Amino acid sequence: MSEPPAYREFHPRWYRPRMSTWWWLKRGSHLAFILRELSSIFVAWSVVFFLLLVTAVSRGEDAYRDFLSWTGSPGILLLNLVSLFFVVFHAVTWFNLAPQAMVVRVRGKRVPGAWIAASNYAAWALLSALVAWLFLGG
């Protein structure tokens, strides 16, 4: 008995292209995206580093001195420099994406994206200034 030709879901003659493992190296926007995802590791390291700093401070002057000499070692210094780059990269790319995710309307009209991004940067600068004033000036 011959079956009538049918439209099959898993058609054996379809060509199914596969994505290369290195797909993210082929476009600038994809590379930036992967770097942004990767930056989460360094953001996490920054948090751990901060917690270590707080612990050292709470244990007294000697512990704090040991911590400072540890952070001065070339390996940690390099790690922290790389982390600084990634944390800034994370923050900047995040703020630049914010206008797409945030739709703010004032009197029925959508606030332009540049304003949303600018207000995020302004809040960042303001909070940084506040923290700097608390620890350095206050």
Next chain:
Amino acid sequence: MADRITLQLARYRPEEEPEPSFQEYEVPCREDWVVLDGLNYVKDRLDGTLSYRWSCRMGICGSCGMTVNGEPKLTCATFLADYVPGPVRVEPLRNFPVIRDLVVELGDFMRKLTSVQPWIVREEEKPLSEGEYRQTPAQLDLYQQYSMCINCMLCYAACPVYGLDPKFLGPAAIALAQRYNLDSRDQGVGERLEVLSQDEGIWGCTFVGDCTRVCPKNVDPAGAIQRYKLTAALEWLKGFFVPWGAR
């Protein structure tokens, strides 16, 4: 300006070869010719066996989407003159199975599209005697951008998440779901939430943002998805803290 340009067209003849290959054709390069005109020239004058989809030639039907020199493009809106001296490489849209030459299989996208119910859902229709459902310009403005989608699937071709995980609901389907969610006449938000809030729904999106960059209608699917993530998270919180307050 050069009067001729070379098209490198992806050919896939499943009954003859296991993988696609490229074939070159030389076509006239006129100032007002788009890539689709070049394809039509090949089909009419040089090689009638070439297969591709097209219909309206004016960026409305969304059927002539292909990969032009690596970028997802509507071939009816991509001018040959911009690629002088050439060659122009035309391939089928990425991330979809290829049926033949430049024709991809649409079934997966169509199933995903219907799963989000991209139409106005009413719990109860009001009687005709009460008249039409009226809307103010401000209410229209809330969703109009998303209603511009022509289902051309360029955003799916640009999305690496969809390429890696074909189960991902994808940019256009989510943007169209938002188009109806934000419509003041619609009452289907709850039904769509169940589909959209799955792992393969909005949470699959990692915000690469290429869907928005390639969209020929400025729909901004990436923005629609991020906005919906916020909505879904708030719904989850509401359900967590006020479980008795059903939607």
